[in-house]
Amino acid sequence: MKSTDTDKSDHSILLIDQCEVLQSHVAGCLRDHGYDVHVTGDVEEGRSYWQQKQPEVVICGASAPDVDGLELLRDIKAGDTDTQVIMISGAGGMEEVVKALRLGATDFLVDPVSDPEVLLHAVKRALEEYELILQNKRYREQLEETNRELKNSLRLLKEDQEAARAVQLKMLPPTSKKYGNIQIEYEIIPSLYLSGDFIDYFSLGPGRIGFYLADVSGHGASSAFVTILLKTMANRVKQQHRNSERDGLLPAQILKKANQDLLPLGLGKHLAVFCGYIDCNSGKLIYSCAAHFPPPILVTEGKSIALHGKGLPVGIFDEVNYENQQVNIGKEFHLVILSDGILEVMPQNSVAEKEQYLMEIISKGIHNVGELADHLGLHTKEVVPDDIALMTVSCSGAESA
Known part of the structure; x- marks a missing residue:
């Protein structure tokens, strides 16, 4: 299992926003702390990258002239993916925040993100959520495998008991x-x-x-x-x-x-x-x-x-x-x-x-x-x-x- 505290370069983060200042600030902060960050200002390029690479975290602008972050958020959550999405918006209206959270966003940050700790905390929490989902999937798969093995063992046991019962009745x-x-x-x-x-x-x-x-x-x-x-x-x-x-x-x-x-x-x-x-x-x-x-x-x-x-x-x-x-x-x-x-x-x-x-x-x-x-x-x-x-x-x- 990956750790959110070590081997940060193993964690992939996709940043989608047209604002170059935000790109530089957010990507620079995350890279300084060892994260692997892919940056794009084009939503379709970002969508294609997400579909191919399945990054663990997507940080996306909520709304911009050519970036509909909420639509991308909806697509990500509708897909078979564990990717966590953090939305960023300069307006940060309550209606937009509520909508994003209802669509499944892990967090909602208001630009400018002046405090790096706020950004890092949001990313860390998103990665922990991602790891928890993966862990639960592994547990579920293990449980399903155990159940399959148990059912098979019970079937074999029943067959053995039926055979033993037949022997006992004949005796x-x-x-x-x-x-x-x-x-x-x-x-x-x-x-x-x-x-x-x-x-x-x-x-x-x-x-x-x-x-x-x-x-x-x-x-x-x-x-x-x-x-x-x-x-x-x-x-x-x-x-x-x-x-x-x-x-x-x-x-x-x-x-x-x-x-x-x-x-x-x-x-x-x-x-x-x-x-x-x-x-x-x-x-x-x-x-x-x-x-x-x-x-x-x-x-x-x-x-x-x-x-x-x-x-x-x-x-x-x-x-x-x-x-x-x-x-x-x-x-x-x-x-x-x-x-x-x-x-x-x-x-x-x-x-x-x-x-x-x-x-x-x-x-x-x-x-x-x-x-x-x-x-x-x-x-x-x-x-x-x-x-x-x-x-x-x-x-x-x-x-x-």
Whole structure:
């Protein structure tokens, strides 16, 4: 950027006036202070010079027999130029001054300009205005370029998220499936385009159905990335199960192995997980909990039971041990598992009141995912503050054909 205090010869000034005395006085004063000044008494020559050279400042007589400075001022301000115009007039009538300023003149000087400081101050102010306009243009251009880059980045990000969303959806199992007389349903409502909540279920052989609901800390792309790792770990566990004794697959050991696998990655993420399997032959649910909240609710034999667990989150602490627990499920049961995002949208004041409300509506027979989502108003919310996952595992007692 040019400076108005240094390198004054870099600043171009055009002086248009027929008065030779004024030419000599003004041009001499400015040149003595290092400015590059072009002088002409012909308005058309001055107009041509301005069009070709685009000087930063034009000093022009407001009115003379052959010089219509106001007309030139109008042309300069109408053009695509940043040139600043200082008008000089011997008459200096108020009407002429007002007209010049309204047309966009930077200043209006009355001839004779006897005090050089007045002239120099006017020129300096005009140059500062010129520099300010240029600076604003540069800022605007930079802002426009930044906006273009931002829009392009957002477009690429959206494309990446759409691709990641497609991958995540393909990793999820069907939202509803039956294994004999066992019905599994789920729904995930993400707070962003990608979800940090993840659900999976799978057959572990005749009479056994495994499942888990995992809630990765945070939400969005970074949390969704962990769900991909989780799916990979789960597939490895299932493969190991097929190659080993069935009784070797226990939820607590799965959580411990997941903790050991996640810690070295240093992702800064941890998981709350409810992991278990239904053993239809023995009529039991075997499960383990890693900081999952709220506790799942089991409805069986006319009772509703909150399945509390003591395990720490997966992915934070070394040498964590998890506990296998089991509960009788009977021939008919409903198991409802929710991620903690549900608590964010419930209207009750305290967490205890929210837990109690969930227990009440589930005890009254609202067991499937669609009814739960409708009763809690989830389908009417455009945005939720945290990912919400709902999963139900039910047994009607009679195996369908």
